[in-house]
Amino acid sequence: MDWLGLHFLPSMPADGRTLMECSHNPLLILLAYLVACAASFATLDIAERIGHVDNATARIRWRGLGALCLAVGIWAMHFISMLSFQAPLEMHYDLPVTVASLAIALIAGIVAMETLSHQKLQPAQYLFASICIGLGIAAMHYVGMSAMRSGATQYYEPVRFIASIVIAIASSLAALVLAIHLRQGSGVFHQLLKYGASLVLGAGIVSTHFMGMWALHLMVPAGAQFQPPSTENSLQLSLTIALIVLLIIAGSVSAALADKKLQAKERDLKRVNALLSQLDQARVSLQQVAHFDALTNLINRRGFNQIFAERLMEQKLAQGMLAVMFLDIDHFKRINDSLGHDAGDELLKVIAERIRSATRANDVVARFGGDEFCILIALHNTDEALNLAQRVMHKMKEPIALSGRRMVMTTSIGISVYPQDGETSEELLKHADLALYQSKGHGRNSIHFFSANLKTKASLELQLEEELRAALREESGLQLYYQPIVDLRTGHVAKLEALVRWEHPTHGLLTPDRFISIAENNGLIAELDNWVLRRACRDLGQLTEPGFEKLVIAVNCSALNLAREELLEEIDSALKEAGVAPHRLELEVTENALMGNISSTIMLLKEIRALGVALSIDDFGTGYSSLAYLKRLPLDTVKIDRSFIIDIPRSPQDMEIVQAIILMAHTLHLKVVTEGVETPAQLDFLSHYGCDYVQGYLFSKPVPLSALRPLVQQLNMRRPASLWPSTAMLEAVNLTVHGPGTQLVLTDSSDPRMDRFRPRPAK
Structure with missing residues (x-):
């Protein structure tokens, strides 16, 4: 069976016999494989250069050089492999047909390089290009086979013939995929990948040739004369061809490498020029930015x-x-x-x-x-x-x-x-x-x-800040004083308010107004509040004798400390270390501190309340709290600021405000503490309108723990009726009060008119 000038052998011819004694020279086979690998590496390297070249003319030159390397490499591999073929026949090769096979290889190389010039290929494009290239390689092989002249006739087994074409197409597809994927990258690992891909592609190209040789059957007429194969000329010719092709490939790879370095230098030079230009612009911008404010265009x-x-x-x-x-x-x-x-x-x-x-x-x-x-x-x-x-x-x-x-x-x-x-x-x-x-x-x-005194004051504050840090660190000089809070119902001391004092080595006993603001401005307030909390709990743990075991200590909490998430853990830790029941601790927070961040404040206060600790709002009426928020807060007590008490009974307005606060607090089921009580008239007024607790100089100034026990015992010995004058005394001092039928108008304490009430002096 003949097809396209090729003889196919479905069965053995009757007029001849098959020549079975054919072999190949292993050295030349290895040489052919090396040439194929070199051609594959050159193709991958030049494909990489094509992908990085921007100039259109240069891309055409590189495509031509790549096509030449691929064509001569494949053709040389084929020709050296043919020269390695040893048969007991006299053989030579027809030059025009051999040149024609080289031309076919060159066409296949041009198609391959044209395909690789695209940045990205679709699957259909991969398949079409690999078929064209594979058919070109197969055509080059079989045309080159037909150039062999001898006394035998060439027949091909169809299955192996088709297999050689399939291998050629598969090798072409692999070459395209690898070339496109390997043209991006750098480094040693990338180079190793190229070497490995070259070995694989070289094996594919050689496999195409030897699958075709496996499909070949040489048929000689009966009675033909055989002679020993000659390998000397084949070896010399193979080495010559391999040397020439490898020189071409090496020159091409060297040119690609040199061009890559040159292009990298050009790219670096462009990048340097661009950076210099950007630096010039940045320098101008920085000069503007360095001396002018971007928002207002004023000098910075x-x-x-x-x-x-x-x-x-x-x-x-x-x-x-x-x-x-x-x-x-x-x-x-x-x-x-x-x-x-x-x-x-x-x-x-x-x-x-x-x-x-x-x-x-x-x-x-x-x-x-x-x-x-x-x-x-x-x-x-x-x-x-x-x-x-x-x-x-x-x-x-x-x-x-x-x-x-x-x-x-x-x-x-x-x-x-x-x-x-x-x-x-x-x-x-x-x-x-x-x-x-x-x-x-x-x-x-x-x-x-x-003025000079400002500098003196600043220096003093700086010195006090340093000394306060040392006092907190060494726990020396700071003390707690306690002021009794009397229950008007029983006449006994029900609570103690813990007030911090600082025994300064130079300035004597300092009240909080001298150092609290320094602590707040310099990040010491949390540490100071924690010290007060732990010391108060420790002192409370020591008050266990009869008459003291139910006392509650009220501890002030600053606005800055109330915003700290660690506060809950610090309270729990202080109570556990002192062995004090949580219901014996009351936390006092100011009105403005509660309103700072109402959502997070409510959440934190609920968690503190869940521990069993009571909560009190201090300085009520001096801030900007809203009644709508106040009813949502988990409070137990409202403490009326002394600024509303100090002018009673001379100020009817203050009396009305205090009445309104007491009524509002009781409506919300809150207890009321009034501080700053200094006269019997004030005490009688508060008792008449149902205030629950009072504290002030009428009962005692703040005292240290050492003087607290006798003071509390003395106050508890008094009967409730002896704490205040009668209602007749209230009338005798011409107090103007409203009877039960009087309508009280409650106003939101955020009203700006409340600004006239000054905060109390430091305790």
């Missing part, structure tokens, strides 16, 4: 310091004066919290423009960050600084439209003057900041100049 702190140093040098030479003003926007945080940071940013822009419009052309206005601004002016006398500060404050009071609202902002200003308040910029800025701190401490919306 760094730019201000640079100008400040220059102006200071000028005034030193001219013996002139400078003023530094620190401005802080009052309650700016409320804007961010209520309207959002975007609205806050818009407000800062308006404020910056207001400040700039109030200053002169030569004045320097800077934003230091947040809501802090600074102004630097040259002046002849301090009145100029005061006038400028007043102009700024006047400008600030103009209404500002923001987020559909009209609001008025105020500012606190601190001023320091050169040379009287300092010689360096650091000193002047620090002193202006101290003056600003004084303005904020005096109710805000005010102007203060630096």
